[in-house]
Amino acid sequence: MGSSPKQSDYAPSEAEKASAAVAMAEYNHFKKEYDPLLREMRDESKSESAKSTLRGRTNADTMQALTNNMTYGQTQSNNLSSDMSQAYQSQLGQANARAKDIQNKMASNVLGTARGQAADAQSGMAQASRLATSEALTRAKANQDVRQAKLNAAVELGTKAATAGASNLASGGTFFTPNTAGAGNPVQLASGAKQRLNFSKQAGTF
Amino acid sequence: MSEALGLTPVKDPDKAYADLTRREYLDFKEGYGDFEKEMIQKAKNDTSLIDDAREDAALAASLSQGVVDRQAARYGASLTPAQMQQQQRALQRGTQLGSAQAINDARIAQKEANTALMSDLINIGQGVNRASQSQLGSAAADATQRKNAYTQAKAASKAQTYSTVASLGGMAMLAFAF
Numbered sequence: 001m002g003s004s005p006k007q008s009d010y011a012p013s014e015a016e017k018a019s020a021a022v023a024m025a026e027y028n029h030f031k032k033e034y035d036p037l038l039r040e041m042r043d044e045s046k047s048e049s050a051k052s053t054l055r056g057r058t059n060a061d062t063m064q065a066l067t068n069n070m071t072y073g074q075t076q077s078n079n080l081s082s083d084m085s086q087a088y089q090s091q092l093g094q095a096n097a098r099a100k101d102i103q104n105k106m107a108s109n110v111l112g113t114a115r116g117q118a119a120d121a122q123s124g125m126a127q128a129s130r131l132a133t134s135e136a137l138t139r140a141k142a143n144q145d146v147r148q149a150k151l152n153a154a155v156e157l158g159t160k161a162a163t164a165g166a167s168n169l170a171s172g173g174t175f176f177t178p179n180t181a182g183a184g185n186p187v188q189l190a191s192g193a194k195q196r197l198n199f200s201k202q203a204g205t206f
Numbered sequence: 207m208s209e210a211l212g213l214t215p216v217k218d219p220d221k222a223y224a225d226l227t228r229r230e231y232l233d234f235k236e237g238y239g240d241f242e243k244e245m246i247q248k249a250k251n252d253t254s255l256i257d258d259a260r261e262d263a264a265l266a267a268s269l270s271q272g273v274v275d276r277q278a279a280r281y282g283a284s285l286t287p288a289q290m291q292q293q294q295r296a297l298q299r300g301t302q303l304g305s306a307q308a309i310n311d312a313r314i315a316q317k318e319a320n321t322a323l324m325s326d327l328i329n330i331g332q333g334v335n336r337a338s339q340s341q342l343g344s345a346a347a348d349a350t351q352r353k354n355a356y357t358q359a360k361a362a363s364k365a366q367t368y369s370t371v372a373s374l375g376g377m378a379m380l381a382f383a384f
C-alpha cells in the first residue's frame with residue numbers, strides 16, 4: 001500500500017515561481033513608473049495649455065501678416081480695422097478648434113489606455129476564475145474519491161466479518177467465536193488469539 | 207540577490223493574480239472613473255468653442271482698433287471726424303460679420319469635435335462591452351462545467367454504491383447459505 005500524497009509534491013516548479021516573480025516585478029514596475037505618467041497626461045488633457053499656446057501663435061501670425069510693413073495709406077483706410085477684426089476672429093476660431101481636437105484626442109487616448117488596462121485586468125480575472133474552477137473540480141473529484149475509498153473499505157471489512165461470522169456459526173460456535181472442537185462435536189468456544197488463529201488456519205479462511 | 211532587485215517570490219500565484227486584477231479594476235475606478243464620466247458629459251454638452259468665439263468677437267474689435275490707432279499715431283496721421291466715423295462703422299460692421307461667421311464656424315467645429323469625441327468614447331465603450339461579455343461567457347461556461355462535473359460525479363457515486371451494496375448482499379447470501 002502506497003503512502004498518502006504529499007502536498008509538497010504538488011508545489012509550483014522553480015520555473016513557475018520565477019515566472020510569477022518576474023511578472024509581479026514587471027507589474028509593480030509598470031505601476032510605479034508608467035501609471036503616474038498616464039495620470040499626468042490625464043491632468044494635462046484637462047488643462048488649457050494647448051489652447052493657450054495655439055492662440056498665442058495665431059495672434060503672432062495674424063499680427064505679423066497684417067501689420068508688418070503697414071503704409072501711411074493703409075492707416076487712412078476705412079476697412080483696415082474691420083478686415084483685421086474679421087481675420088483675427090477667424091484665426092482664433094481655428095486655433096480654438098485645433099486645440100480642442102488636441103485636447104479631446106489626448107483625453108480619449110488616456111481613457112482608452114486606462115480602459116485597456118482594466119480590460120486586461122478583466123480578462124486576467126476570467127483566467128483566475130478559470131484556474132479556481134479547475135481547482136474546485138479537482139478538489140471535488142478528490143473528495144469524491146476519498147468518500148468512495150472509505151465506503152469500499154467499510155464494505156470489505158463488513159464482508160470479511162460476515163464471512164468469518166458465518167464460518168464461526170457453521171462450526172457450531174457463536175457469530176463472534178468459533179467452536180474449536182469442530183461441527184457436530186460438543187461446543188468448546190475458542191479462548192485467546194492463538195486458538196482463534198488455529199481455527200482460521202484449519203478452516204482455510206486465513 | 208533577486209529580492210534586492212525587486213524580484214520578490216510569489217508563494218501563491220493564483221491569489222496574487224486575483225489580487226492584481228481586482229486592484230487594477232479599483233485603480234481604474236479611482237483614477238479614471240470620474241474622468242470618464244466628465245468626458246461623456248463633455249461629448250454631449252461641450253459648447254466651449256462657441257463660447258470662445260463670442261468672447262473673441264469683442265476682443266478682436268478692441269484689439270484691431272488699437273492696432274490701427276497706433277499705426278496712425280506712428281505716421282502722425284490724423285483722421286477727419288467723417289473718416290473716424292466711417293472707420294468705426296466699418297469696424298462694427300466687420301466685427302459683426304466676422305463674429306457671425308466665427309460663431310457659425312465654431313458651431314460646426316464644436317459639432318465635429320463633440321461627434322469625434324463621442325465616437326472615440328463609443329469605441330472604447332464597445333471594447334469594454336466586448337471584454338465584459340467574453341468574461342461573462344467564460345464564467346457561465348465554467349459554471350456549466352462545474353455543474354456537469356458534479357452531476358456526473360453524483361451519478362457515478364450512486365452507481366458505485368448500488369454496486370457495492372449488491373456485492374455485499376450477494377456475499378451475505380453466500381456466507382449464510384440463504
